Amino acid sequence: MKKSLFQGIIIALVFISIWLCLTQIKWVSIFEIEKKTDRLEKELGELLIKEFEKTKIENIFVTNTIDSLVTKICKANQIDRKNIKPQIIKNQEINALALPDGHLIIYSSLISKTKSQEELAAIICHEIAHIQLNHIMKKLITEVGLSVLISSITGNNSESTGEFLKIISSSAFDRNLEKDADLNAIDYLLKAKINPEALANFLYALSIDKNNDVINLSWISSHPELEKRVNYIIKYSKDKEHAKFQNILNNSTWEKLKAELNKIELEN
């Protein structure tokens, strides 16, 4: 029996040694996995963003103002600004979503409904966190499968494009991913000297207004439950040290942004 045990241990050790030796080779670079994943993400992003082309808001003041908000957040958090591509969409739904390849879609109604620039910055930070943590690709791979994603790019299938958008926009991320994005958003906000309680305030306001059917479900019913979410956001941000909070935009710029968007929403 001792002999068998000894031989068994030798076999296990041989397997582990072979595995450990093989880990020394950079297989990810050899098989160009990162390159291929990046290419897939880029092509998926391009495919999905096309769906928003018709409703894209081209108003220079609006796009510049949102750009400056995003730039400030990125700069404060050492995030490569080129990786975040914000786009404002004319839509009655209160929603914002992150797409593959760093595309950040903000619906016009969401900007109109936010009570302060801090709330808008908080939502942007939350979506940037999803982008930075690669949650969008994880979600798509989990729900659709890698093979379907690849075939949708090569096959130019418009039906699947709609399906992907539905997955990204209508359902919440996994409980842990959502919490990760919230907590990362708080860190981003604090580094950008923005009061993170704005995120909790926005979620709280949504919970009161939950009967409003234009509010997108991904924000209102996202896991973990809204109340818990507000609580941990407040608890996490209270424990953090921070510099004095500052406004990113002038009050007049903020007001003008909302006025411009109201005008655009009223057009036809």
Place this chain on the structure above:
Amino acid sequence: MVQIKEFAYTPKEHESEAACNSYLMSLIAIIVGLPFPIVNLIATLIFYLGNRKSTYFVRWHCTQALLSQLSILFINSFGFWWTISIVFQEGSITNNYIAYIIALFLFNSIEFIATIYTAIQTRKGIHVEWWFYGTLATTFLNSKK
């Protein structure tokens, strides 16, 4: 790793055939059961149970075929669930994962080749003992005596 040894007696034709089938069973099950790692173990276990009352030569080879599937079962199960976790949770393929899969294929291939070789030799009535599994099979059968 694989040794030809003298058996206590010369097995008859039907014994060689049954012993050879125990190895073939695991080979077919590997092909049918991929990528589920449990199928080949179940197949050899059924064959082993079916030959419990057979001659010593047949029982010995059924035991070796069954035991040889055990370590592969652990290795393959770990690889299988790691793959599942990548597909459904993490979504990222790491160096460690690729290295594990290569090691897994290497071990499976060695086991596959050894099984084919043993099946051929056993069919001829030649007794083939594997390192570790042969010792374990002898210990296991002697303890049951």
